[in-house]
Amino acid sequence: MIQNSLKRFASGSYKLLPRMNRINYFTRESEITLERIRKILGAGANVVLTTKGIDDLALKEFVEAGAMAVRRCRKEDLRRIAKATGGQLVSSLANLEGEETFEASYLGTAEEVVQERISDDELILVKGTKVVNSASIILRGANDYMLDEMERGLHDTLSVIKRTLESGSVVPGGGAVESALSIYLENFATTLVSSFRRRLICDGDDVTFPYLQGSREQLAIAEFASALLVIPKTLAVNAAKDATDLVAKLRSYHNAAQNAPAGDPKKVLLRYGLDLLKGDVRDNVTAGVLEPTVSKVRSLKSAFEAAVSLLRIDDAIQVTPGRSSLKILQYWVLINVLIEQKSERDGHGH
Numbered sequence: 001m002i003q004n005s006l007k008r009f010a011s012g013s014y015k016l017l018p019r020m021n022r023i024n025y026f027t028r029e030s031e032i033t034l035e036r037i038r039k040i041l042g043a044g045a046n047v048v049l050t051t052k053g054i055d056d057l058a059l060k061e062f063v064e065a066g067a068m069a070v071r072r073c074r075k076e077d078l079r080r081i082a083k084a085t086g087g088q089l090v091s092s093l094a095n096l097e098g099e100e101t102f103e104a105s106y107l108g109t110a111e112e113v114v115q116e117r118i119s120d121d122e123l124i125l126v127k128g129t130k131v132v133n134s135a136s137i138i139l140r141g142a143n144d145y146m147l148d149e150m151e152r153g154l155h156d157t158l159s160v161i162k163r164t165l166e167s168g169s170v171v172p173g174g175g176a177v178e179s180a181l182s183i184y185l186e187n188f189a190t191t192l193v194s195s196f197r198r199r200l201i202c203d204g205d206d207v208t209f210p211y212l213q214g215s216r217e218q219l220a221i222a223e224f225a226s227a228l229l230v231i232p233k234t235l236a237v238n239a240a241k242d243a244t245d246l247v248a249k250l251r252s253y254h255n256a257a258q259n260a261p262a263g264d265p266k267k268v269l270l271r272y273g274l275d276l277l278k279g280d281v282r283d284n285v286t287a288g289v290l291e292p293t294v295s296k297v298r299s300l301k302s303a304f305e306a307a308v309s310l311l312r313i314d315d316a317i318q319v320t321p322g323r324s325s326l327k328i329l330q331y332w333v334l335i336n337v338l339i340e341q342k343s344e345r346d347g348h349g350h
Helices: 003-013 019-042 056-064 075-085 142-168 178-191 217-228 230-238 244-260 264-271 293-311 325-346
Strands: 047-049 068-070 110-118 121-130 169-174 193-202 205-214 272-275 278-284 289-294
Touching: 003 205, 019 278, 019 293, 047 325, 056 068, 075 121, 075 230, 121 244, 142 289, 142 293, 178 217, 178 230, 178 244, 178 264, 178 272, 217 230, 217 293, 230 244, 230 272, 244 264, 264 293
Parallel strands: 047 068
Antiparallel strands: 110 121, 169 289, 193 205, 272 278
């Protein structure tokens, strides 16, 4: 209102209202605000939370009605409270017909809303929400840095729980999945062979027989299997344990489990992973060290896609720092000319 008045004053179209008219204007504005408050209170509301400020006149109306009014709340907090209590966020009282109304269906329910002092802050606690069971976690620490670290750890924990519920299944942790998959891929790589037919002359007769040779796919699969062992190795190194002995022992367990027939007690070894506290190998399913299945699947897909993207790169052009743009352009033109000359000589573009 002040900005608009100043603009009209600067353009010469400002008109000063008489004192009585200004008093009537502000009185009417106050009456409209009080009417809105009475409509909210009339619907049965006894706690009102808003993101904006509340005037003293409006606060007086709430106090006389025995209601609690909380101002300058964060919108994110209001969304959570509305979800927990079954209420709705209302930005305007106007309905489709242009009239201002407030229905009781907009209100949420809770057993108790109190103001308590925790440490140096005054907090509004909403207890006993009816729709959704929710809770707030209060962290206490020696300083802000410790609280930030605790908050990050708690956030990671809640994210793991959320991902586990979304996945619906879990797998053993401690490098068990990576070790088992590494053993499986190594065994699978040995089954990939290329068939050739070799012609020999024996006693004057031509003899042709199939000849088996390892294919190139074996190398790629074997390297991928070896790269998977980085996970258990890193876990062991971070725990200050002997990574070589632990990973070798873990691989032997999973190799025995995969080669064991159905019903063999050695099949239980599939659940074995690293115990970084004792520096040994244990049944992580029994120990409760589990991971969401969807996290493992997504990490393996990402690793596979990254490997494929790197293998698709035929060549790389490295720009030396300090080269001028003209020099780089000259090199680029020269490379294109050489490629065209080579294509003309080849005849097939190879």
